[in-house]
Amino acid sequence: MSEHVRYMDRTRDYYVSQGYEKPYQWAHHTDVPFSLLTKPLSECRVAIVSTSDVAIMGPDGQRDRSNEFSVGNVYSLPSDTPVDQLYSRQEHYDQHATNLDDVNAYYPVDRLRELVEQGRIGSLAPSFHGVYTGYSQRKTADVDAPEAVRRCIEEEVDVAVMTPV
Amino acid sequence: MCHQTVSLVARQLEAAGIPTVLFGTAKDIVEHCGVARFVFSDFPLGNSCGRSFDAVQQHQVLELGLQLLEHATAPRTTVQAPDVWGDDDTWKQLIFTEEQPFLSGEALENWLAAKQRYRDQRAAAQ
Numbered sequence: 001m002s003e004h005v006r007y008m009d010r011t012r013d014y015y016v017s018q019g020y021e022k023p024y025q026w027a028h029h030t031d032v033p034f035s036l037l038t039k040p041l042s043e044c045r046v047a048i049v050s051t052s053d054v055a056i057m058g059p060d061g062q063r064d065r066s067n068e069f070s071v072g073n074v075y076s077l078p079s080d081t082p083v084d085q086l087y088s089r090q091e092h093y094d095q096h097a098t099n100l101d102d103v104n105a106y107y108p109v110d111r112l113r114e115l116v117e118q119g120r121i122g123s124l125a126p127s128f129h130g131v132y133t134g135y136s137q138r139k140t141a142d143v144d145a146p147e148a149v150r151r152c153i154e155e156e157v158d159v160a161v162m163t164p165v
Numbered sequence: 166m167c168h169q170t171v172s173l174v175a176r177q178l179e180a181a182g183i184p185t186v187l188f189g190t191a192k193d194i195v196e197h198c199g200v201a202r203f204v205f206s207d208f209p210l211g212n213s214c215g216r217s218f219d220a221v222q223q224h225q226v227l228e229l230g231l232q233l234l235e236h237a238t239a240p241r242t243t244v245q246a247p248d249v250w251g252d253d254d255t256w257k258q259l260i261f262t263e264e265q266p267f268l269s270g271e272a273l274e275n276w277l278a279a280k281q282r283y284r285d286q287r288a289a290a291q
Contacts, residue, residue: 005260009193027169029198034201034240092167094209108214115227134170140170161186
């Protein structure tokens with residue numbers, strides 16, 4: 001098994017080769033907040049919080065182009081939306097190696113429902129939350145993340161499953 | 166980049182008292198940012214929660230995360246899912262290279278347009 005891909009090095013070299021002069025400064029923190037689980041998972045209410053840009057298809061079962069390129073802000077989707085009505089608007093994935101046809105591979109709604117049925121987790125929160133991938137770490141930290149936290153607290157979420165694409 | 170954003174949000178959820186577990190494929194970005202619990206899959210960007218259309222494998226990945234929630238006692242706890250993507254590791258060598266640009270065609274145009282909208286929003290806000 002070969003080494004995992006070092007994306008920070010790889011993208012820096014790539015964008016330098018494309019003529020971008022200033023290397024991107026990736027977020028780095030020495031301190032990491034940590035909360036312990038305070039009750040059994042079988043009693044926990046779980047929400048997905050994701051940057052995989054998942055949206056609900058239009059009424060015709062097609063991608064809804066009208067909301068394709070909204071930028072910024074946190075949005076919420078009903079957690080009981082059938083998976084076949086969901087799709088990802090993301091384009092920033094490895095388009096040569098994989099595709100986003102299986103929403104559960106980056107937004108595990110069906111798997112979490114099955115875990116509820118099995119009693120492994122307690123329940124799903126009414127809403128799952130999407131956060132747009134930001135160019136600005138400051139906007140994510142000052143605006144979007146606090147809003148995602150507020151929505152989770154409002155729905156009394158015990159555990160958040162975090163998924164990028 | 167979406168690994169970084171979701172890591173930043175996870176940090177604030179933890180700070181607010183909500184335990185998190187992050188599933189991802191970009192190990193360096195998540196660990197550089199620093200999160201509480203992380204399940205790393207050595208899969209391409211796009212398969213953070215497992216192999217497409219493989220419910221059994223996806224459940225194995227999720228279960229690793231649930232066990233982290235139950236047993237991790239300190240932040241920066243990472244576990245790696247045991248699966249490999251395939252026999253061929255070419256995808257690792259090609260991603261973000263001049264030989265195989267990450268974005269091309271419409272995806273590249275959309276990215277450039279989104280960057281411009283962001284600049285415009287910033288300019289309008291100032």
